[in-house]
Amino acid sequence: MDISLTGIRPTGIPHLGNYLGMFRPALRLARDHEALCFVADLHALIDVRDPAAVAARTRELAAVWLAFGLDPASAALYRQSDVPEVCEAMWLLSCVASKGLLNRAHAYKAAVAANRAGGREPDSGVTVGLYAYPLLMAADILAPGADVVPVGRDQGQHVEIARELARAFNGVYGAVLRAPRAAVDPSVMTVPGLDGRKMSKSYGNAIAVFAGPDELRRSVMRIVTDSRPPEAPKDPEADTVFGLYREFAPAGDVRAMRARYEAGGLGYGEAKAALFEVLDEHLRAPRARFRELMADPGELDRVLAAGAARARELVAITVGRMRAAVGIA
Numbered sequence: 121m122d123i124s125l126t127g128i129r130p131t132g133i134p135h136l137g138n139y140l141g142m143f144r145p146a147l148r149l150a151r152d153h154e155a156l157c158f159v160a161d162l163h164a165l166i167d168v169r170d171p172a173a174v175a176a177r178t179r180e181l182a183a184v185w186l187a188f189g190l191d192p193a194s195a196a197l198y199r200q201s202d203v204p205e206v207c208e209a210m211w212l213l214s215c216v217a218s219k220g221l222l223n224r225a226h227a228y229k230a231a232v233a234a235n236r237a238g239g240r241e242p243d244s245g246v247t248v249g250l251y252a253y254p255l256l257m258a259a260d261i262l263a264p265g266a267d268v269v270p271v272g273r274d275q276g277q278h279v280e281i282a283r284e285l286a287r288a289f290n291g292v293y294g295a296v297l298r299a300p301r302a303a304v305d306p307s308v309m310t311v312p313g314l315d316g317r318k319m320s321k322s323y324g325n326a327i328a329v330f331a332g333p334d335e336l337r338r339s340v341m342r343i344v345t346d347s348r349p350p351e352a353p354k355d356p357e358a359d360t361v362f363g364l365y366r367e368f369a370p371a372g373d374v375r376a377m378r379a380r381y382e383a384g385g386l387g388y389g390e391a392k393a394a395l396f397e398v399l400d401e402h403l404r405a406p407r408a409r410f411r412e413l414m415a416d417p418g419e420l421d422r423v424l425a426a427g428a429a430r431a432r433e434l435v436a437i438t439v440g441r442m443r444a445a446v447g448i449a
């Protein structure tokens with residue numbers, strides 16, 4: 121069976137955009153792949169320097185995965201740092217990686233551009249960790265031999281770099297590494313936030329996934345719409361309420377809602393109420409499960425230990441081959 125792999129950095133409880141863009145595609149792939157899902161705690165160290173926060177957010181994210189329905193009996197859920205061979209693979213890759221490839225990575229280029237604009241040295245404040253981020257990510261992907269990597273558009277370049285590094289390694293040592301493919305789900309490329317811009321924690325326009333019903337209702341009511349009165353026909357494609365509704369409601373309900381937008385006679389208040397209902401229904405069980413898991417650290421630990429054991433089995437095969445290939449077996 122093909123292997124799908126998803127890593128998510130532990131940066132706080134996700135919002136609806138994260139759910140639609142990362143968790144849901146990964147959970148769908150998990151149905152017909154051997155799924156590896158991990159908490160990228162090593163990647164978090166690039167900007168989270170509070171040890172208690174790293175530990176707490178890592179557990180929280182593991183609970184989020186399970187609350188959204190990842191089945192630990194069929195998928196491996198693990199902490200990146202519990203599979204140390206990945207770091208070894210990173211070094212072996214770094215010895216064939218051209219520095220220019222990393223110079224072109226978006227995050228690094230953005231940091232350099234910001235420094236130039238501010239009149240600072242190009243690499244001012246840039247850690248080697250930030251620079252090498254794509255190398256560690258390539259090791260995450262190549263070491264367990266992933267075939268498919270579901271990612272948002274912003275991570276596409278990183279998967280491309282992993283492919284490039286697989287080619288570079290194989291070019292020197294023969295066919296050792298499998299090149300993965302990125303799976304970008306086009307239907308959820310941009311999830312609109314409360315103000316209509318892309319949903320993002322930094323814009324303050326996000327809907328928290330595990331908010332209680334009252335907070336969820338308040339968020340939905342804050343969604344910005346145009347000022348058309350109820351009787352006026354409305355363009356569903358231009359409206360955030362509809363944009364979110366269609367991600368969660370059954371297809372028949374979405375068609376009916378679209379028709380009501382276009383016919384006129386539907387006020388945005390009513391559309392928001394319908395969105396709240398469907399969201400609350402969808403999120404009620406995960407919300408409860410999340411709270412249960414956070415209250416039971418033993419269960420989380422067991423799941424993470426089993427996941428790491430499975431990931432290490434897979435990683436041992438490829439990293440063993442890499443070691444043999446370079447002459448350090």
Ligand code: TRP
Nearest residue numbers: 126127128129160163257260261
């Ligand atoms: N860079 C990814 C992000 O910020 C997280 C990540 C780390 C990842 N390693 C990965 C994603 C490997 C996919 C595969 O979202």
